[in-house]
Amino acid sequence: MLRRSRTRLAVLGALSVEPMTGYAIREAIRDVLGHFWSESFGQIYPTLASLVDDGHLTKSPTERAGASQYTLTDSGRAALVAFLSEPLEPTRPRDELLLRLFFGRHLGPHACAALVTEARDAAHQRLNSFAAIRAEIETETGYEADRDYWKLTLSAGEHAAHAAIAWAEETLASLEGFPTEGENRLSSS
Amino acid sequence: MLRRSRTRLAVLGALSVEPMTGYAIREAIRDVLGHFWSESFGQIYPTLASLVDDGHLTKSPTERAGASQYTLTDSGRAALVAFLSEPLEPTRPRDELLLRLFFGRHLGPHACAALVTEARDAAHQRLNSFAAIRAEIETETGYEADRDYWKLTLSAGEHAAHAAIAWAEETLASLEGFPTEGENRLSSS
DNA sequence: CCGGTCATGTAATCGGTTACATGATTCG
DNA sequence: CGAATCATGTAACCGATTACATGACCGG
Numbered sequence: 076m077l078r079r080s081r082t083r084l085a086v087l088g089a090l091s092v093e094p095m096t097g098y099a100i101r102e103a104i105r106d107v108l109g110h111f112w113s114e115s116f117g118q119i120y121p122t123l124a125s126l127v128d129d130g131h132l133t134k135s136p137t138e139r140a141g142a143s144q145y146t147l148t149d150s151g152r153a154a155l156v157a158f159l160s161e162p163l164e165p166t167r168p169r170d171e172l173l174l175r176l177f178f179g180r181h182l183g184p185h186a187c188a189a190l191v192t193e194a195r196d197a198a199h200q201r202l203n204s205f206a207a208i209r210a211e212i213e214t215e216t217g218y219e220a221d222r223d224y225w226k227l228t229l230s231a232g233e234h235a236a237h238a239a240i241a242w243a244e245e246t247l248a249s250l251e252g253f254p255t256e257g258e259n260r261l262s263s264s
Numbered sequence: 265m266l267r268r269s270r271t272r273l274a275v276l277g278a279l280s281v282e283p284m285t286g287y288a289i290r291e292a293i294r295d296v297l298g299h300f301w302s303e304s305f306g307q308i309y310p311t312l313a314s315l316v317d318d319g320h321l322t323k324s325p326t327e328r329a330g331a332s333q334y335t336l337t338d339s340g341r342a343a344l345v346a347f348l349s350e351p352l353e354p355t356r357p358r359d360e361l362l363l364r365l366f367f368g369r370h371l372g373p374h375a376c377a378a379l380v381t382e383a384r385d386a387a388h389q390r391l392n393s394f395a396a397i398r399a400e401i402e403t404e405t406g407y408e409a410d411r412d413y414w415k416l417t418l419s420a421g422e423h424a425a426h427a428a429i430a431w432a433e434e435t436l437a438s439l440e441g442f443p444t445e446g447e448n449r450l451s452s453s
Numbered sequence: 454c455c456g457g458t459c460a461t462g463t464a465a466t467c468g469g470t471t472a473c474a475t476g477a478t479t480c481g
Numbered sequence: 482c483g484a485a486t487c488a489t490g491t492a493a494c495c496g497a498t499t500a501c502a503t504g505a506c507c508g509g
Contacts, residue, residue, distance in 0.1 A: 080495085080496060080497090081358070081360060081363065081496090082496080082497080084360075084363060084364075084367075085363060088363070088366065088367035091367060091370060096459085096460070096461090097460075097461070097462090098458095098459060098460050098461080099459090099460095102459095108363070108366060109357075110357060111357050111358070111359040111362040111363065111366075112357060112358060112359065112362070112363050113356040113357060113358065114497090115497070115498055115499080116460095116461080116462080116498095117462085117463080117464095117497070117498060117499070117500090118496075118497055118498080120461060120462055120463085121462085121463090124462095139459080139460080139505075139506070140460095140504090140505060140506085141459090141460060141461070141503095141504065141505055141506090142459075142460055142461080142505085143460090143461085152370070155367065155370055156370050156371065159364050159367060159368075159370055159371045159375075160371065160375065163360060163361060163364070163379060163382065165386075166358070166359075166360060167302035167469095167470090168298075168299060168300050168301060168302060169270070169300070169301060169302065169355070170300040170301065170355075170420075171270060171352060171355060172352060173300040173301070173417045173420055173421075174270065174273060174274060174277070174297070174300065174301050175273075175348050175352070176413060176416050176417050176420075177277065177297060177300075177413060177414060177417045178273075178277035178280060178344065178348060178410075178413070179348075179413040179416070180409055180410050180413050181280060181341070181344055181345050181348055182345065182348045182349065186348075186349065187413070187416075190352060193352065197354075220369055220445075221367075221369050223438075223442055224365060224366060224367070224368040224369050224376070225366060227365050227368070227376075227435050227438065227439075228362045228365050228366045230431060230434065230435065231359075231362055231365075231431050231435075232362075234427040234428070234430060234431040235424065235427055235428075235431075237427065238423040238424055238426065238427030239423070239424075241423060242419060242420050242423040242424075245419065246416050246419065246420075249412075249416065250416075253412055256409075269467085269468060269469090270468090271468080271469080285487085285488070285489090286488075286489070286490090287487060287488050287489080288487090288488095291487095303469090304469070304470055304471080305470095305488095305489080305490080306469070306470060306471070306472090306490085306491080306492095307468075307469055307470080309489065309490055309491085310490085310491090313490095328477075328478070328487080328488080329476090329477060329478085330475095330476065330477055330478090330487090330488060330489070331477085331478095331487075331488055331489080332488090332489085356497095356498090
């Protein structure tokens, strides 16, 4: 199983939209894919070098000294499609909020409510940023072919955020009825 | 920033419910926390050893040769509470389905629909397993104090699954209207 | 000129998985 | 007895983050 790194997919994908520098790739991932993906510089630059080695990208200088622009080759586009076609291997879930809530008895309902409130507010903020991104991709020209797909991922984020908010509200109401036996104390098995 | 591994939290939490062997911890995490958490043996055993070193657990032999039972100490319980009280550092999102969908133009609407269908079916399966877990924790005795918190995490899973299903249905309908220009071909910028 | 942004890259480290090795116990 | 399950642990590896080092360019 040659399990390719997903960073490669993200980088190839980003460059399928338009040629960019490594720095710009990271910016694009943070600003546009931010709600479902992330990459760090420490991962992007080695990946770019490796993709150039494989012939999937070409590196060319820009006007600006020290900056290089990377462009997808035909081989790179083929690699992207091949990657996209691979079966999705199931991700191992790791939701730290739920992990804490699961053991919430040791924290008490009050502190748990604070965690849930935080999560709810974060979901609201995400919702706001989705609206901004939606407006942005709607108005910018040049990405017509991709735009419809991009909106699907936005919609996924919106559904998830709405669900998170609804759950948080329910949970906050429910937590009010919880007994406060162990709150702020380290005793009681 | 002393960023403690979350495996420690999961192990301490698991042992806060009842003493167990390392093997049983992994089973419990897989079966009960499976929809929002995962751990591998390779992480659990070293963590157990380290927690014993720190005085957070005691290791005692069982009737069965070669098997050890781990029990939370007072120090361990305090460490659990301390851990639970730490601020939640934001998780970097990595949703491979959405990453693929974002670059879905290169795959075509048909293949994208297959991915989304897969995700929808997986959400349905999760919903089924939630019902089973709910029935299980409802009937088993001895966990009355934790049960209410456990249900909160189940509810979160159910909300998320319902949202995923609703989004998938909408997306599948939407994908039917997408042009199939690049489907199964490697050409066309 | 100085601070902020654009830009590249590497080294140390980490958290985690996989694969492997080993062996006891239980059940058919 | 043999297979499945229970049980422990380690070594190799990997993907990724963090911190650090460096420097060009631009605007005030």
